[in-house]
Amino acid sequence: MNTWIHRSFIMLSMLGIGLLSGASVYAHGGEDHGDAGKTPPPAIAITPRATAQSEDFELVAVLDESQPKNRRLLITVDRFKTNEPVSGAKLEIDAGGQNTSATEDNPGVYVASFAALNKLTAGSKLPLTISLETNDTSDLLSADLEIPAAPLNEAESRHRNTGYAAWGVGAAFILAAIIVLIARRRHPKKGAQ
Template sequence: MTVQNCRVFALSFLLAAGLSLSAPVGAHAGEDHAEEVSAPLPLEAFAPRAYAQSEDFELVVVLDVGRQPLRLLATLDRFLTNEPVQGATLEIEFNGTTQAAKEVSPGVYAVESPVLAGLPPGSELALTVSVETTETGDLLSTSLRMPATTSTQGAHGIHWYEYVLWAAAVAAVFAALAFLVRRRQQMRGTR
């Protein structure tokens, strides 16, 4: 290995070390950071939800914004025991329409509707849920606030494509350095 190659290697190593020092540090165990107070997650990090309860049932309705068409997911539990209510008949009335919900997993019922996408951002959606089981029936009312914006941003505040852009920028810098070093070596070799 020539002296020139050693210099290029050393400079590349120092550049890579410097870039890695500016990268964010991952979480690790063994240290107590109790004095640090983390900022609460923004409200946009959570899916919009509505809650209702009666003597028999507890209902949580969540707007599934990660799916097209938008859908409402209703989780229905027994109020006293918190066990999921399976095999119930749910009808959800919203925006002047009544739709039957399908059970997608034990105690979780879904309603898909193109009406949900047409609602203005930040609006309030009044929900009336009719529940019928073999033992009892009930009528629950609640309201769901539509999100002000639909965000594809994660809870940490960085989009996934920003990582790709940074990786591409670092690769471009390394490619440019390699090109310049090779060009310089060729220029010295022709003299």
């Protein structure tokens, strides 16, 4: 039975070593893999936006954060069927109980600013109700402007992953110790009382 104990111990030790070696394999930089001539794609920051559509209109509202203390809402309005910009429209916006009107900046692009935009934080949502009126028709559109939660930085993400590996290795060694103790109690050495 001694061979069974030794085989179990060796197998569990190999499992522990395998778990330990796997914990140190992470993506990292600083090595040339033949990508030196390639230009990385540009980083595109996704800005918070809201979309709405009806039978007549399609609307996209984007939060302009170029001036953090004076945020603006850029609203693009197109005709739904033809995709042509809607110029000369009158836009009234209800944002969480605060009413304001938008002014046309470019053909089909309207700008509005109000205090609720400056109070938005990561992970929040602002309901928008937009009244749109042109010479020939009018419509009421609603959408939610969602501010995404802040992403984890690389150090926080790596720290979370290494915790699982450490717990796995610890559990493997505890399991090996329990098996060795049980085997010794079942099969005591000859001559021991």
